[in-house]
Amino acid sequence: MTNSIEEFETHSKVIFVIGSNTTACHPLIASRIIKAKENGAKLIVADPRNIQLSRYADFTVHQRLGSDVALLNGMMHIIIKNNWHDQAYIEQRCEDFEQLKETLHTYTPTMVEAITGIAKKDITKMAELYATQSPAALLYAMGITQHTTGVDNVKSCCNLAMLCGNVGVAGGGVNPLRGQNNVQGACDMGGLPNVFTGYQPVADPKAREKFSQAWDCELSDTPGMTITDMISAIEEGKIKGLYVIGENPKLSDPDKNHLDNAFKKLDFLITEDIFLTESAQIADVVFASASLGEREGTFTNTERRCMLTRKAVEPVGNALPDWEIISRFSTALGYEMNYDCPSDIFNEMTSLTKSYQGMSYQRLGIDGLQWPCPTPEHPGTPYLHKNIFTRGKGKFHAIDYKDPAELTCEDYPMLMTTGRMFAHFHTGTMTRVSTSLDSEQKTGYVEINPKDARRLNINTDDMILLTSRRGKIEAPARITDSVPPNNIFLPIHFGENPTNVLTSSTAFDPIAKIPEFKVGAVKIEKLIA
Template identity: 50%
Template sequence: MTNSYEEIKDNDVLLVIGSNTTETHPIIGLEMKKAVRRGAKLIVIDPRKIELVRWSHDHLQLKPGTDVALLNCIMNVIIQENLADKTYIDERTQGYPALARSLEGYTPEYGEEVTGVAREKIIDAARTYARASKAGIYYTMGITQHTHGTDNVFAIANLALMTGNLGRRSTGVNPLRGQNNVQGSTDMGCVPPFYPGYQSVASPEVKARFERLWRAQLSSTPGLTATEMVDAAAEGNFRALYIKGENPVVSDPDMQHTVKALQNLDFLVVQDIFMTETARMADVILPAACFAEKEGTFTNSERRVQRVRKAVEPPGEAREDSWIIASLSSSMGYDISYDRIEDVFQEAGKAWPALGGMDYQRLEHRGLQWPCPTSDHPGTPYLFKGAFPKRIPAFTPVDYRPSEELPDSEYPLVLNTGRELFNYHTGTMTRRSPAVNKVMPRGYVEIHPEDARRLGIDKDQLVRVSSRRGSIDIHGLVSNRPLQGTVFIPFHFTEAAANMLTNTAVDPIARIPELKVCAVKLEPIENT
């Protein structure tokens, strides 16, 4: 996030796109509701009538996968009505003329045709956002999990830059991270192209600096992404895999493809706190400690680094992740030894100056937000105040292109997947709770009433949902929440796994799979 949680309540406009915030980030959702109570206008852009719609000034219920078209049309209106922040554009950006030219064909009429959102709603959303003095954009995986997910993010950044909504309090581009410490993991280099601090592995200078720090020879070739590793395993080009705290059998697209890929490995190691569907396939299972059984830090979506303190000892043979990793590394010939876990954090500060001013004493109470380069620096609540570091940001024109797999006569409906309030990720932890299982005991497929009537599906009837990759049997939930022609399935339930159906097509840049759009058909079980 460029900005902070506590700034949300002071937004005068919130644009929430591809984020079911009150169910997937309920505390942040509460902050959004506070802002609305204080007079802010809320614009929700989502194919479903999510709970947050009840609080919204307007709901732009677009067809899944048409985000770029809608955002470009909003920007077209802003340009046509002279609502862009020309001073900000001239002083702090570059490439605006090329962007403006690229948006000429994205009229509200075109937007209505492509996205299904009425032209009047597009115009009103553009005016509302552009005229705000403090407008923030909030998004999650409803934006990124597409074959054009990177283009979606570029379009969001273009909109914020065009209106001067970066570098000020209660504005910004704010991706809400999907799991605990996802931000901290990527900060520490758990993405193939980067060392800690988003420093390129392809840079000779960066590589040399990390070789000195770590006293080892390093590769300048980026590794494979998670989806690329699974594909390579399926092809026989990838022979061993070490999975920590992840359950790809249930969370990755095309479940059968993932299972076959893992079966094709010579050696699979899984490190986790529970026996997951993926762990059951492992040659070796390493029992790990949970959050309450270890020391260290987590970093949340607003870049806040927070202390984690051990409350209880790990059970049985379970060990802290850091202990397992260090022990394995030392047995394989590269000695890793630290007297305290704090030593690891201090090394992170040497590797990445944005953490250089932090230590455990300073993190004792509320934590600090990076960048925090010196010991007297207070941390950074929002980024880009006054100026952008290193270089002037450039607008990135992007054109709308359809999703990889669209409905046809055989598979006439669009499947959208996501989370629901009571469960988390693949249910590894939440579905072990009797209280949660009592409230949400099984999966479901949301079906628009008109689609249910046409298909002869009654309320709570068992239906078969099929795609080109497989089928699942699941209970139907007739609801006005999905857009007609679309269905929604939460992906937490392994016995009715949404990812048995989803597509492995990926974004060409980020390599993130298109989990939010694929073509399916529904049949009542009694009629099959």
């Protein structure tokens, strides 16, 4: 996030939420949004489904699945046409505006209505609401990123925010809501295949030399593989062993049948987790990891806040904290890691990472610090790009709309989207072992619009068969106006009804390599008891 969560309440005049079921997936942030609304902020919600947050919105729209670029371009077309954009901000702080303006010229309300299904007057109204009151915060989640055009979607969000002067100000910004509690921290710590900590490229000779000296080994300048690339490499025999830490690809990765076939070709699979996940059940070796309350360390959350956690109890059985498992494993393989405690690792990391350089366990205290925090005297940074963008000038990207990889056809006449529901988290590794949470929802289900249910003679709890180009699953029906006609929604948490049987491993963003979990074509059939 460019900005801080508390700013939504204290500074934002408008909050625009697009592609985020915030109450279900980020309930604490949703509570801040609702309080901001109570304090007078205006709320705009754009989501293909009629989500709970829509009930609180001053204005809500339901765009067709995968049409986000067209919607955002249409809003910007109207903003420029009505001179609602911040011309002084653009001239002083941005570049490539004319290229953007030229592309936006064709995105008339008529054209955008045809693509998105949103009425012209509604596109105009939401554009006016966002552009004429500032600061305006834009929030998005995986409804924006999990597309073949995920990078385009994000750039379009940035275009809109800069167009109205909403980046580099308190209460504004472009704010991705991370899907898990330490996604931001994992990326910050080099958990991406092309960077060291703090997003220092492995291809940069200076960065590589710095880390090579610190770790006393010669490091490669070749980026590693993304998860999408790894599965293909396993099939091709280029990867023989896989080490999975805190992840459950058997449920979280697309095209489960394809994944299962790839995993069968592995010579060796290690998993490291706190519970015996579906992936751990097929592993050759399982390392028992200590849970949150059994270890010490840091997390960096969605607002870039690095926070310290303390061990409350000793690990159960032979479980160990992840840092110790990895250190022992590395030492056994021939590269010694002789850390005594997590603070040793943290101190090494801060010495190599400018954005964290001013942090220490002592400074983190209870509230933590937000990066960048470059010196021991620096208070941390509540919002980014104040006065000047990190790269100098903010760059506009001229983005054209592209269709999703899969559209409906005669054989697969319905569009499917996937996501989370309020009681469960990700693949249910933790929530489904909680009796109280699992009692809220014990099985997967299919949300279907009443019009489609009547047409297909489907009643609540009827078992239905869903078929895509990848495979088939069965699940009970849930009839609801939350999804529009000709669309269905499935939660991702349930191994009994694995949604990833239906999703595609070949449809992914060409840059970020994120699969298109949010759009897929399916066929529905009622199963006769």
